[in-house]
Amino acid sequence: MKDVAQHAGVSTATVSRVLNGHAAPTPETRERVLAAIEELGYRPNALARSLRTTSTQTLGLVISDLLNPFFAEIARAVEDEARSHGYCVVIGNADESAEQEATYVRTLLDRRVDGLLLCPATDDPGLVREVSAGGVPLVLLDRTVRGATCPVVRADGSEALTALARRLVGAGHSRIGVIAGPPNTSTGRERTDVLTGSLGGLAQVVHGDFRQESGSQAAAKLIDDGVTALIAMDNLMGLGALGEVRARGLRIPHDIAFAVFDDQPWFPLLDPPITVVAQPTVEMGRAAARSLLALVEGRQPDDVRLTAKLVLRGSLGEAEL
């Protein structure tokens, strides 16, 4: 910057003003400065700028698993929305580990992100409190924590799950296997509660960890127990469960009815196509980014609750008639 100033025969203050479109400079001075910048190929140092202004134009996003297409899609949407507002997104991968999550959150805070988007790995409010105490804008995404005091953006699957349950019961299923998420995550617990609630005593629950492997194990156990329907509470566990079903040569929906919470582009390609509860992932991501940006700008956004929809495709068999 000093070089540019010298080159243009002005002070660094003037260069800075030109750069930031500030009040003062004469068109003529402006030209000179811009020419010098061009000539020297000068680019301002964002670190120095941020240090001075205490704004990094950066949002942090900590998610559980980038490999999970659900989160990848969310990340993509967040990034899109943020960029359109001139913000960058730094993504942190927590790997469903509370410890790694905390590490990442702290790293991002150390780097002075302007705001933080968090898909908490557990419903323990400790980390959330820590962030709030630091005065950094925080929005929770997809999952919440106990006694959260910050805005939350999530999908509500109750209606869709209730409808799904009603159909299965109506079609005469009496042993229904639920591959649930971890009970210490809000989504894991809530979805399962809704489902078991509307299934009465017909539900048989096995908890997984939102990963493929746990899905196949849970499916194996439930099939051994003689369930006639399987519902996986997230797409990765669904993938695992599907593998197990195939491995045993069971036909969907003839031998077993099947549904997954969370849609994927390849579900319609299966034979039969898989019935799902589809979450509005892109909208969730965008809404979360918008809420966070509002918070960063000093406004107080409301919680956002988008509704998930039941998409019938045939894998439930006669329950869909």
Next chain:
Amino acid sequence: MKDVAQHAGVSTATVSRVLNGHAAPTPETRERVLAAIEELGYRPNALARSLRTTSTQTLGLVISDLLNPFFAEIARAVEDEARSHGYCVVIGNADESAEQEATYVRTLLDRRVDGLLLCPATDDPGLVREVSAGGVPLVLLDRTVRGATCPVVRADGSEALTALARRLVGAGHSRIGVIAGPPNTSTGRERTDVLTGSLGGLAQVVHGDFRQESGSQAAAKLIDDGVTALIAMDNLMGLGALGEVRARGLRIPHDIAFAVFDDQPWFPLLDPPITVVAQPTVEMGRAAARSLLALVEGRQPDDVRLTAKLVLRGSLGEAEL
């Protein structure tokens, strides 16, 4: 930091020394400083530190599309490897747009990432030159550019593709549809060249853009042209093509043979499971991160060329016998 120093009755220099495990401080002083840090909940400002040290402990990763599981997996691997070396990764989404790619690269440079990992959207070397001119360590990933002078990490699919071609020809296919990537990307061109080379005049090529939609369109055109086999050059176009095949009620492999470059966890679940050329994505990501870190540390890593493998699963029909 000043507060901590005051609290511990020392100077900021001493605090800094304690923080960085430097030579000097007495165990006793150390204790006092650490206690003060603890008490005040002090966390150092990474921006200030980076400004001073000119090291951000951050790598930049610019990829074409986070929604493409291939890149998501790579991103994940890069992040993993980087973290294990104490580095953060900032991910930028270029959306297969050269312009957005350039914007992102510049943003990352402005933020003084210690190194940059790039999956170039086109094979135009302009951007790469710009980065190199800035003296920032750069490694290309998956794709290269014309006359690249920096290390490149990629998968070599020639052998697998040649084997695939031989099988199809051997099984008597005489019109083979190739859904190719954009000709202005190195992967798009190379894979197609290898394939058409070994297919002699039997190949019929339609170019897509590595997205699902272009895959279905290309498939439609090729099927209309009467091909008896389809090969998609990336998983998203494969997804699109598969949709088109299904929509027309064609059976694989009976009516049409099918293969995809790039494996996905759900390919084995299709009926029949899809034959693929599997790239070692995780290894690519890790290798790229390692190469970049080597470069950052002043060493000169070699290019890395990992081999992709043909995985036969049944979607080629008699070509697999």
Next chain:
DNA sequence: GATAGGTGTGTAATCGATTAACTACTGCTC
């Protein structure tokens, strides 16, 4: 007991921007 060599800390410059406060100049009014 003066000198040299070590050790542990403090002082202050520095990284590269932003910006409040100030100065210098121009032009206008009475």
Next chain:
DNA sequence: GAGCAGTAGTTAATCGATTACACACCTATC
């Protein structure tokens, strides 16, 4: 022509760390 307003640009403090250099003190040595 003195006074005032307004404009364009400069000077220097500041953000929060790191670190070269200086300093004070202690111990060995001759």
